Amino acid sequence: MIADQRWLITWTPQQVAPDGTNHGSSGVCLTDRGVVMVSRDAECWELPAGRPEADESLFDTLRREVREEACCEVETARLLGFTVSRCLEGHEQGVVLVRSHWSARVAVEPWQPHHETVERREVARADFLSVLTIEAGLERFYEELWSSARAAGESSVWRQHHR
Numbered sequence: 001m002i003a004d005q006r007w008l009i010t011w012t013p014q015q016v017a018p019d020g021t022n023h024g025s026s027g028v029c030l031t032d033r034g035v036v037m038v039s040r041d042a043e044c045w046e047l048p049a050g051r052p053e054a055d056e057s058l059f060d061t062l063r064r065e066v067r068e069e070a071c072c073e074v075e076t077a078r079l080l081g082f083t084v085s086r087c088l089e090g091h092e093q094g095v096v097l098v099r100s101h102w103s104a105r106v107a108v109e110p111w112q113p114h115h116e117t118v119e120r121r122e123v124a125r126a127d128f129l130s131v132l133t134i135e136a137g138l139e140r141f142y143e144e145l146w147s148s149a150r151a152a153g154e155s156s157v158w159r160q161h162h163r
C-alpha cells in the first residue's frame with residue numbers, strides 16, 4: 001500500500017465484519033453482457049470501490065460507490081466476504097482495515113462521470129481477470145473473488161431470493 005509500510009492482507013468469507021476499521025466496499029458488478037469495470041486513468045482497470053461516508057452500512061457504501069464510479073444501479077447483491085489488512089511495519093503499524101466484497105447484479109445507466117473515474121467499460125466474463133489491474137501478490141485473492149462472484153451470479157436460488 002505505502003512504500004514505507006508492510007501489510008498483511010487476508011481473506012475471510014464470513015458474513016459478519018471482522019474487527020477493524022471499516023475501509024469500505026468493493027463490487028464485482030455483473031450484467032447480462034459481462035462485468036463493469038472503471039478506470040481513473042484509462043489504463044488501469046479496477047472494480048468500483050470506496051470508503052464509507054458518515055454511518056453508511058456496507059451495502060449502502062457499495063450502492064453509492066457503484067453509482068458514483070460506474071454510473072450503475074445495484075439491483076441485487078450478495079456479500080462474498082472481507083479482506084482484513086493489517087499494517088505490520090511502518091507509521092500505521094497496528095492499524096487493521098476491513099473491506100467488504102460483493103457480487104452485484106447491476107443496471108448500466110448513461111455514462112455521466114462526475115467523480116474520480118474517467119472511463120467505464122463492460123468486459124466479457126472470460127476476459128475479466130486479464131483486463132483487471134492486479135497489484136503484485138494479490139493474484140490469488142482476485143482469482144478467488146472472481147470464482148465466488150461468478151458462483152453467486154449464476155446461482156438461481158440467489159437470483160430468485162433477491163429479486
